[in-house]
Amino acid sequence: xxxxxxxxxRVGRLRVRRELxxxxxxxxxxxxxxTVRKLxxxxxxxxxxxxxxxxxxxxxxxxxxxxxxxxxxxAHAEGDAPSVLALRQAVAPVSDLFGEEPDPEDxxxxxxxxxxxxxxxxxxxxxxxxxxxxxLPQLIRDARAAVDVQQGTARSAACAVxxxxxxxxxxxxxxxxxxxxxxTAMERATDAARRSDDPYLEAIGAxxxxxxxxxxxxxxxxxxxxxxxxxxxxxxxRSRPVELSLWGILLLRAAxxxxxxxxxxxxxxxxxxxxxxxxxARIGExxxxxxxxxxxxxxxxxxxxxxxxxxxxxxxVTAARTIPGVRTLPPTWRARFHVDRALAYxxxxxDARATDALLAAERDAPEWMxxxxxxxxxxxxxxxxxxxxxxxxTELAARLRVDG
Numbered sequence: 001x002x003x004x005x006x007x008x009x010r011v012g013r014l015r016v017r018r019e020l021x022x023x024x025x026x027x028x029x030x031x032x033x034x035t036v037r038k039l040x041x042x043x044x045x046x047x048x049x050x051x052x053x054x055x056x057x058x059x060x061x062x063x064x065x066x067x068x069x070x071x072x073x074x075a076h077a078e079g080d081a082p083s084v085l086a087l088r089q090a091v092a093p094v095s096d097l098f099g100e101e102p103d104p105e106d107x108x109x110x111x112x113x114x115x116x117x118x119x120x121x122x123x124x125x126x127x128x129x130x131x132x133x134x135x136l137p138q139l140i141r142d143a144r145a146a147v148d149v150q151q152g153t154a155r156s157a158a159c160a161v162x163x164x165x166x167x168x169x170x171x172x173x174x175x176x177x178x179x180x181x182x183x184t185a186m187e188r189a190t191d192a193a194r195r196s197d198d199p200y201l202e203a204i205g206a207x208x209x210x211x212x213x214x215x216x217x218x219x220x221x222x223x224x225x226x227x228x229x230x231x232x233x234x235x236x237x238r239s240r241p242v243e244l245s246l247w248g249i250l251l252l253r254a255a256x257x258x259x260x261x262x263x264x265x266x267x268x269x270x271x272x273x274x275x276x277x278x279x280x281a282r283i284g285e286x287x288x289x290x291x292x293x294x295x296x297x298x299x300x301x302x303x304x305x306x307x308x309x310x311x312x313x314x315x316x317v318t319a320a321r322t323i324p325g326v327r328t329l330p331p332t333w334r335a336r337f338h339v340d341r342a343l344a345y346x347x348x349x350x351d352a353r354a355t356d357a358l359l360a361a362e363r364d365a366p367e368w369m370x371x372x373x374x375x376x377x378x379x380x381x382x383x384x385x386x387x388x389x390x391x392x393x394t395e396l397a398a399r400l401r402v403d404g
Contacts, residue, residue, distance in 0.1 A: 008038075015036075022036045029051075029054040029055045031055065083130065084176060086137040089137065091181065091185045113146060120132060121164075125332055125333075126332070129176070129370075143162035153197060157196070159196040159197075163205065167205055175371060186212060190205055200246060203232070204292065206226060206253075207249050213225060220257075222253065227250070235279070244282060245279075245283060249294050252302045254272055255272040273299075280299040283295050285325075296324060296325065297329055301323060301337045301340075320337070320340070335362075335364040339372065341357040342354040351393075355392050355393045358393075370401065376400060
């Protein structure tokens with residue numbers, strides 16, 4: 001894949017390699033030849049995600065091979081990398097201010113939108129940050145197009161997909177240090193959620209917003225947002241598991257904000273963790289609601305995280321050994337757990353064990369590791385304390401492209 005290639009360039013190059021004419025590719029993919037022609041002539045710079053999926057299948061490649069290299073985000077690049085810009089443009093397009101020409105393609109079906117959303121969420125859970133940046137902008141544009149043309153219940157359902165797509169964009173942008181853009185995405189997500197047919201989207205949106213506010217240092221705001229939404233759910237004896245799950249997720253978000261407010265709030269952290277753990281125990285198993293896990297294992301992982309935040313490393317190491325079912329969590333959640341273990345071991349001057357924990361995290365989510373700031377800082381610290389020129393931590397630093 002060549003730097004600076006457009007989608008049309010890639011389609012044309014792969015089509016020639018497959019010895020297909022434009023007409024032959026269009027027929028095999030089930031799209032119009034006009035779409036293929038305009039893409040290859042760079043008269044169009046993108047297409048519906050469903051169209052790109054069909055073209056990719058016809059060319060026998062992954063969709064991400066058409067829309068961009070899965071390494072478009074660079075951890076130390078100056079300015080915004082191309083995929084960050086694409087996400088910004090999708091979240092806040094200039095056309096909202098000045099209008100745009102009608103799209104000649106038919107809007108995607110709701111089933112196609114939902115399938116694309118589920119695939120994008122799976123990619124995020126697996127920690128493939130670059131692929132998210134390649135695919136998510138088009139999903140947002142597709143969902144916006146569907147909302148514009150649908151009516152009634154179909155429009156409400158399209159708004160639900162759009163709200164979740166904006167939330168994925170928000171978490172991705174925040175993970176890349178673009179919290180202001182993430183906040184804008186959450187404003188869009190909240191508006192779409194209120195126009196949707198899903199009563200739980202505002203709750204999971206509040207969880208995402210609380211996390212973004214925490215990253216911005218707005219800790220009291222983050223706590224307030226999470227607890228206000230948790231109070232709105234107010235689960236009771238007859239509550240559904242999804243309601244208990246969302247309630248518990250919100251309590252953990254509030255606890256994170258409290259933990260970062262300092263020692264004076266540690267008692268509150270423990271109170272919130274007890275409530276969340278009780279909800280997890282009542283559910284009895286880890287669930288995955290709106291791409292977010294919650295249950296006994298996730299509550300245990302959260303406890304370890306809070307103990308590390310509160311500088312209770314001995315307790316964190318002990319607690320980490322007792323968590324059931326960690327392997328059932330998504331790869332990025334497992335990786336974060338191993339990073340917390342590494343932080344605790346490093347604080348106890350057990351560098352070899354800290355390195356082993358980091359290597360476990362890398363096995364679970366290697367690409368995620370490259371973009372996680374805490375991980376990069378910890379690897380830097382451990383490497384400076386390693387006297388040997390060749391050592392596992394030095395090799396890990398090279399793989400993560402840690403400078404120095």
